[in-house]
Amino acid sequence: MxxxxxxxxxxxxxxxxxxxxxxxxxxxxxxxxxxxxxxSAVVPSPSSDPVEVQGSPTIAEIRKRGTLLVGLRSDAPxxxxxxxxxxxxxxxRIARMLAEGLGLDPETxxxxxxxxxTLRADAIATGSVDIQIGGVDPQTSRVAEVGPYALxxxxxxxxxxxxxxxxxxxxxxxxxxxxxxxxxxxGRWRRAYEATLGEAGVAARxxxxxx
Numbered sequence: 001m002x003x004x005x006x007x008x009x010x011x012x013x014x015x016x017x018x019x020x021x022x023x024x025x026x027x028x029x030x031x032x033x034x035x036x037x038x039x040s041a042v043v044p045s046p047s048s049d050p051v052e053v054q055g056s057p058t059i060a061e062i063r064k065r066g067t068l069l070v071g072l073r074s075d076a077p078x079x080x081x082x083x084x085x086x087x088x089x090x091x092x093r094i095a096r097m098l099a100e101g102l103g104l105d106p107e108t109x110x111x112x113x114x115x116x117x118t119l120r121a122d123a124i125a126t127g128s129v130d131i132q133i134g135g136v137d138p139q140t141s142r143v144a145e146v147g148p149y150a151l152x153x154x155x156x157x158x159x160x161x162x163x164x165x166x167x168x169x170x171x172x173x174x175x176x177x178x179x180x181x182x183x184x185x186x187g188r189w190r191r192a193y194e195a196t197l198g199e200a201g202v203a204a205r206x207x208x209x210x211x
Contacts, residue, residue, distance in 0.1 A: 056171035058130055062102065067109050070095040071129035071164070074114040078202050079134060079161075087112045090204075091133040093192035094149055098131065098163075101179030124164055131176070132164035142167065146176045150193075152204045160207075181209045 062068055072080045072091055080089035096106035104110070115123055115132070123129045125142040136145055144167040148160035165172055183189045184206045197204050 054171065056169055056175070058166055058169050058172045059102065059175065061127070062104075062130055066104075067111050068095070068099045068102065068104055068131070069129045070098075070110055070112050071115045071120055071123050071132040072112050073133070073135040074116050076134060078197065078200055080114075082114065088196075090150070090192060090196040093196060095131070095133055097183050097188055097192070098176060098179055101182070102175070120164065124166055127166075130165070134161045134163075136162045136164035138162075144169070144173060146173050147180060147209075148207045149180055150204050151207055152202065154203075177209055180207070184209070 072087065072095070076091070078089075080087060080091040082088075092112070095110055095112070099110045100106040113123065113129055115129070115135075117135060117137070120132050120135055121137060121140045121142045124132055132143070133149075136143055138145055143164040146163040146165055148162050150161045151158050152161065153159045163176060165176070180189075183192075189206045193204055193206075
């Protein structure tokens, strides 16, 4: 009798042990999420987030494309030059700061075009570039000025350098002004100057933009 009772207890213990080896009921199973898609419309840099600007057709197109198209002066080697396919110079630094401010990766999501004076207004009007850095003709109605982003020369004969954007895009204009103002306040404008124009001996100072 004792032998039979012991056998029953052993069998019950085995069953309980087997049940204990399974997952607890109701515990959620961890399932890896899907991988992030490779081609996002806007690729933010590590220090910035995608910018939401209502009412700007230019920014909407930039976000859709995922790249900022920038026109650079072909006749201002002290501000920009190209060597072995690489663009460098103060205007290039400004362009990358603008891209970062718009929530784009400043190293991989900016495309440059060297433009002579005769092609800059057409490039902006046709959408070949989103922004022209410097060399903007204030007399043309096809381009709106933003800035200035830099002042050169003595104070008695100062030359102001402006950005050029499509006309009638007030939202883009204000956003770029905010980015320029922040770059000056945070010291990024000064660092860009010292690494480019300053090393070349070109005197320049930041603009006094309203905050």
